[in-house]
Amino acid sequence: MSQVFLLLSLLSFSSCIQVSSAESFKNVMAKWMMYRDECFRNISSESPLTGVVCNSTFDKFACWPDGLPNTTVGVACPWYLPWHSEVRHGLVYLECDAEGQWSKQRNASECVSRDPSQINMQHYGRILSQFRTMYTVGYSLSLGALVLALGILVAFRKLHCMRNNVHMNLFASFILRASSILIKDAMLERPDTFHVAQDITAELEVEWLVENETAVGCRVAMVMMQYSILANSYWLLVEGIYLHSLLVVTVLTERNYFGIYLCIGWGAPLIFVLPWVIVKYLYENEECWVQNIHMEYWWIIRSPILLAVVINFFIFIHIIKILVSKLRAHQMRYSDYKFRLAKSTLTLIPLLGIHSVLFSFVTDESTSHGALPLRLTKLFIDLFFNSFQGLLVAILYCFVNKEVTVTTFNTLTTSE
Numbered sequence: 001m002s003q004v005f006l007l008l009s010l011l012s013f014s015s016c017i018q019v020s021s022a023e024s025f026k027n028v029m030a031k032w033m034m035y036r037d038e039c040f041r042n043i044s045s046e047s048p049l050t051g052v053v054c055n056s057t058f059d060k061f062a063c064w065p066d067g068l069p070n071t072t073v074g075v076a077c078p079w080y081l082p083w084h085s086e087v088r089h090g091l092v093y094l095e096c097d098a099e100g101q102w103s104k105q106r107n108a109s110e111c112v113s114r115d116p117s118q119i120n121m122q123h124y125g126r127i128l129s130q131f132r133t134m135y136t137v138g139y140s141l142s143l144g145a146l147v148l149a150l151g152i153l154v155a156f157r158k159l160h161c162m163r164n165n166v167h168m169n170l171f172a173s174f175i176l177r178a179s180s181i182l183i184k185d186a187m188l189e190r191p192d193t194f195h196v197a198q199d200i201t202a203e204l205e206v207e208w209l210v211e212n213e214t215a216v217g218c219r220v221a222m223v224m225m226q227y228s229i230l231a232n233s234y235w236l237l238v239e240g241i242y243l244h245s246l247l248v249v250t251v252l253t254e255r256n257y258f259g260i261y262l263c264i265g266w267g268a269p270l271i272f273v274l275p276w277v278i279v280k281y282l283y284e285n286e287e288c289w290v291q292n293i294h295m296e297y298w299w300i301i302r303s304p305i306l307l308a309v310v311i312n313f314f315i316f317i318h319i320i321k322i323l324v325s326k327l328r329a330h331q332m333r334y335s336d337y338k339f340r341l342a343k344s345t346l347t348l349i350p351l352l353g354i355h356s357v358l359f360s361f362v363t364d365e366s367t368s369h370g371a372l373p374l375r376l377t378k379l380f381i382d383l384f385f386n387s388f389q390g391l392l393v394a395i396l397y398c399f400v401n402k403e404v405t406v407t408t409f410n411t412l413t414t415s416e
Helices: 003-015 025-045 116-155 162-187 200-204 206-213 216-248 254-283 295-329 334-352 372-399 402-415
Strands: 071-076 091-096
Touching: 116 162, 116 372, 116 402, 162 216, 162 254, 162 372, 216 254, 216 295, 216 334, 254 295, 295 334, 334 372, 372 402
Parallel strands: none
Antiparallel strands: 071 091
8 A cells, every 4th residue: 555544554553542432532632621721720729839849730641739849749540531430540640859840750550541452552552663763764764865866866967868867756756755754753753652651641642632733834744745655656657657668669759758757757646635635624624634534535645646556566567578578588598587587576676666566455444443463564564665665776776776886986087
């Protein structure tokens, strides 16, 4: 399935609140704000203690009264928790030190749900946190390699040809995708989400969600991420179309075709992103546009990416058939023939994004109920390959490409 679907699944997973089906996210958020306002009213109405004390405060999780130095203050588990009926007799504790400062670490172990489904979600949450670290490393490495590779292709005029022009646009789409995802993560940065036993605020993250619910920058980041992933998918398709045309078209007017390639790679994504933005704004204008409440709207983004993946897969199969016939025509030794075919196949896979076919038809709907292991498997495989794909493409089609290395070496030695 598409990279954008998987990234949004990850973000939706990692920012979700552990809420039962009977209590919606909006209700929890509304209760949290009521609890917060009630806390502030109580604080303003009470006379503060004099001397060295820990001042009454709301720490985004619980409402704390004034505390005496060197004591541990306990208050009831907040009533806005979706599982409050389980923990209504529990307490959350916070230490007040000798200098009148609250400890930064509270003990909310009595306020944690014991429901097995909640425990399982916390386990999946820790896994998703590791996924995020993995794809952040992948996109960071890819971004650095792609910027260098694009700089090399742009700098040396001898490398300017139709093939490398297509490669440069593909590199640019990878750079845009990696940048938009890293920027999105930086804008939506939150505390560690999954150490729930130590800090239940991180599990709820209600205030973070409230602050970002209507933030324009948050939604712009999501739109840019989706456009960049669509553009990247369609430049992968352009690579497939161009390579196929080289093999099957006798006379190719490259200059005329390049304009079409630009329209496909950078223009086609706008045809799908703009309607999606309009639909989200009119009918699903909630939070940061992360969650897909009505999945039919999500098909505006999902279907064109799926279409590009399927077309590229058939192009890949046809190219392999052409390569097989050409290698056989040269009557090579069987061992050499296998080696050349394997090499051609392996280099085409990252260039055309063929790995995306693995889980293309495993949809969000089919994994939303009782199929979390399959969903996590899908997330890992696609996030891993997609995040490191740019690095692999930069290496194969720039850093170890014979034409590029020879041109770079000759230019540098000549200038010396």
